[in-house]
Amino acid sequence: MASASDAAAVPADLLRAQENAVVELVRVGPAAEELAARFDAAGHRLYLVGGSVRDALLGRPAEDLDFTTDARPDAVLAVLEGWADAVWETGIAFGTVGARKRGTAVEITTFRADAYDRVTRNPVVAFGDTIEDDLMRRDFTVNAMAVELTGGERTFVDPHGGLAALAAGNLDTPAAPEVSFADDPLRMLRAARFVSQLGLTPAPRVVAAMTAMAGELARITRERVQVELSKLICGMHPRRAIELMVDTGLAEQVLPEVPAMRLAIDEHMQHKDVYTHSLVVMDQAIERETDGPDLVLRLAALLHDIGKPATRRKEPDGRVSFHHHEVVGAKMVRKRLRELRYSKAVVEDVAQLVFLHLRFHGYGSGEWTDSAVRRYVTDAGPLLDRLHKLVRSDCTTRNRRRAAALQRSYDSLEERIALLREQEELDAIRPDLDGNAIMELLGIPPGPQVGRAYKHLLAVRMERGPLSSDEAEAELRRWAAENGVG
Structure with missing residues (x-):
């Protein structure tokens, strides 16, 4: 009826x-x-x-x-x-x-x-x-x-x-929203989720109730909050939902690091703050998805700059810097996502993407050696494709010439990765001698010394590329002699 x-x-x-x-x-x-x-x-x-x-x-x-x-x-x-x-x-x-x-x-x-x-x-x-x-x-x-x-x-x-x-396209409650949300505060986060998934617009009275009652979300277990947040992030309109959460104060209860980014103007002194920049990066990362919603990529895009407020410094020339914000941000991501009861795999993947998202910058100056490219690929590991998408999405400048230059530089990096991958099986870099060969050549039993030798040969492999058997054996013997092994 x-x-x-x-x-x-x-x-x-x-x-x-x-x-x-x-x-x-x-x-x-x-x-x-x-x-x-x-x-x-x-x-x-x-x-x-x-x-x-x-x-x-x-x-x-x-x-x-x-x-x-x-x-x-x-x-x-x-x-x-x-x-x-x-x-x-x-x-x-x-x-x-x-x-x-x-x-x-x-x-x-x-x-x-x-x-x-x-x-x-x-x-x-x-x-x-x-x-x-x-x-x-x-x-x-x-x-x-x-x-x-x-x-x-x-x-x-x-x-x-x-x-x-x-x-x-309206989102309203059957009863008064204050009554509905007092009964179950998770419904406020579900409102944001339906904004993302269905593109609905909450009624003014719903927004007012969410704003007044955001603190009630503290009654809800972190596991339930995480489930709703994940669905929201993977919806069709996550930016609208995040903006609703920030505007109503819900984000302070779930991801307080996101509204905190509104306080930091980026290092280029542009009109947009870090919060707006992060939303744009998330939008652009979503455009690069190829196999449906990617929770890890979207979280990394949203959170990649959360270390900026804590590292914001005004330099003598008047510019603003955020040195090592990727290191600080990765630690903050681990803390927040663990608190939200995300799986260890999601926590580590998002944190590693945040940690690596600045590594590319400086490549365009031509200073990257093959060793640097190998390390980039090895450190990214299975996250490399997501890292490509995140770094490309992180370009939000309105300067078309600069944006084009950044994309060309990354094109060049991907071409070098492809070439080295073809030449060296880049995705599975290992030392030129395995543990058995190390023990046989040095006459040592299994133990910590084998691990140290293996680690040294891996570093040499990263720096110099593949070695011949004679070169690898000579390098191992040189290292062993210097370190009193064997």
């Missing part, structure tokens, strides 16, 4: 036609049809609800389906018995039963009319009696739509104008 205001404004026959059109748009697979028939036979009502309806209206694919029902959890389990390939009861205390049928995952939740303790985000579960009660408790109007699949004829239920909001 439509909202009362909508019904008053739209003739009944036209309203019915619109609802029928919506129902036609919401296609469900065989598993949902079978499930609806079983609930109908058991005398219960079943609704496709929330994000499943929203995504169907947007034409977005959905592998998982969300349902709500008047049946209590025990009755839901009885309906699923003999039909589902698998059933899980992880969320049954909150009225949710999960199941899988022929590869389709479904979650079925009993109508809810929860209250919240306002200390954690955990609800005091109370089952509701109507679909309208259930939809009122949901986070946003675009997620408060449902389609009934039982009762013989499908019915579109939209008491809060979610369809109109979706069509207009």
